[in-house]
Amino acid sequence: MKSIIIYYSMHHNNTEQIARVMAKTINAELVTPDKVKVFELHAYDLIGFGSGIYFGRHHKALVSFVEKLPALNKKVFVFSTSGKGVTGGYHEILKAALQQAKCEVVGEFACKGFDTFGPFKFFGGVNKNHPTEDDFEAAKVFVHSLLDKIPSSDTQ
Template structure:
């Protein structure tokens, strides 16, 4: 199985840590979003897309990058994020999942964990979620992608 992970991580590198750990587990290539446009996604069986959550959505640059992709009918994707307050039922993933489905992707799974957040008021006391993603978050991220890959058709 050939897999690719594409991420945006602009606040503290939180999502990059998760993306790289997932890539290590899957033996996947791991690229920042600016490299996605030039990438031929056809050879990949599974593609993961993730970023920090910004105002209840994935980062704008990741959402916009999906528009530049060719149709991906039937291709498997998974979605991940780090957030100050990861929402129940992956609510913050909705916008990205909608865009991916419009391109023809089938969503094979999703993952989210806490990430250090120093935005505005949170920065005044050293940040929310200090130390996250931590070892346990990384372990869960790797277990999550292992499960996703195992359940592919």
């Protein structure tokens, strides 16, 4: 199975740390949106999309990248780190853009990330040690579970 993870991480590299663990676990390539050659995405069986959450949604660099994609007909997964560490409404805008690109979202992952935005910086930030070892372990289990959702002909 050939997989790639497209991520954007700008606040404290929280999402990049998670993306690296995921990529290592399933032997995926790891790229930022500005480095992706869209015409090459057809070669992948599974594509991951993740960033930190900024003002209730994924980073605009990732969302606008996805909004410009042609119909891909791919299985994809979505992930994020955030102050709250939940998928909830935070993933909806990116998921809607992926559905426009004819992608099937086969899984979602979220965890907390160190956050010094706004008033939090006056207290030294929140979620100080996140992502933690437990978060990395959960990310590994999550991506591993996705392999079952890819047709067996693609996993040879």
